[in-house]
Amino acid sequence: MQRKLLSLASIYLPIILVGITAIHMGKDKENTIQNEYTTRDSRVEVLEEFFDEYKSPLKGHAETFVKTAEKYNIDYKILPAISCMESTCGKKIIPNSYNPFGWGIHGKQYISFKSFDEAIEKVGEGLNKGYFSKGLDTIPEIAPIYTPPNPNHWMSGVNFFIARMEEVEKEQENQSLKEIVLSYL
Numbered sequence: 001m002q003r004k005l006l007s008l009a010s011i012y013l014p015i016i017l018v019g020i021t022a023i024h025m026g027k028d029k030e031n032t033i034q035n036e037y038t039t040r041d042s043r044v045e046v047l048e049e050f051f052d053e054y055k056s057p058l059k060g061h062a063e064t065f066v067k068t069a070e071k072y073n074i075d076y077k078i079l080p081a082i083s084c085m086e087s088t089c090g091k092k093i094i095p096n097s098y099n100p101f102g103w104g105i106h107g108k109q110y111i112s113f114k115s116f117d118e119a120i121e122k123v124g125e126g127l128n129k130g131y132f133s134k135g136l137d138t139i140p141e142i143a144p145i146y147t148p149p150n151p152n153h154w155m156s157g158v159n160f161f162i163a164r165m166e167e168v169e170k171e172q173e174n175q176s177l178k179e180i181v182l183s184y185l
Contacts, residue, residue, distance in 0.1 A: 043066045043076050047059075050080065053164075054091075055091070056090050057116070058089060061116045064116070064120045065120055069124065074127060077162045077165045079124055081162045082102075083101055084157075084161040087101070090116065094110050094112070097112040097113065098112065098116050099112060099113055100119065101119065101123045102147075103123050139155050139162070143155040
């Protein structure tokens with residue numbers, strides 16, 4: 001009896017899931033537009049959750065990170081990862097500098113910004129001009145220039161934070177998929 005139930009479940013479960021997926025994909029254009037918006041918005045949610053884990057003051061600037069990444073065609077996880085490597089996610093910065101990126105810090109000289117949003121925008125622009133527009137668009141290519149004293153340590157740290165954001169992203173995707181499937185059951 002148990003074997004028959006397992007056999008039936010293995011036959012009908014994929015059919016049910018395909019049906020649910022087809023129904024979901026067949027929704028009208030308005031819902032498609034909403035889903036596209038939600039997808040864009042999910043990056044902000046990923047960053048907010050990520051920064052929340054680290055109790056970062058940058059959490060409220062997640063949307064600026066995403067908008068800046070879009071503006072300069074940068075992976076939205078790079079700037080937050082650099083800020084976490086350079087300043088423990090914005091928690092350890094030169095007082096009132098709003099510079100979580102270590103941008104322009106050499107000895108006792110440093111660059112200050114008026115706000116975290118300005119810093120995100122200016123550093124995004126600087127990465128675009130100084131790195132990405134020159135074909136340096138991976139962390140291993142950026143590291144030796146961004147932090148010449150110890151590029152391997154820096155690269156390892158930045159990649160660690162990117163990987164953590166990708167885990168948060170997958171967790172949220174899995175949760176969304178689970179909610180979709182459950183809504184049709």
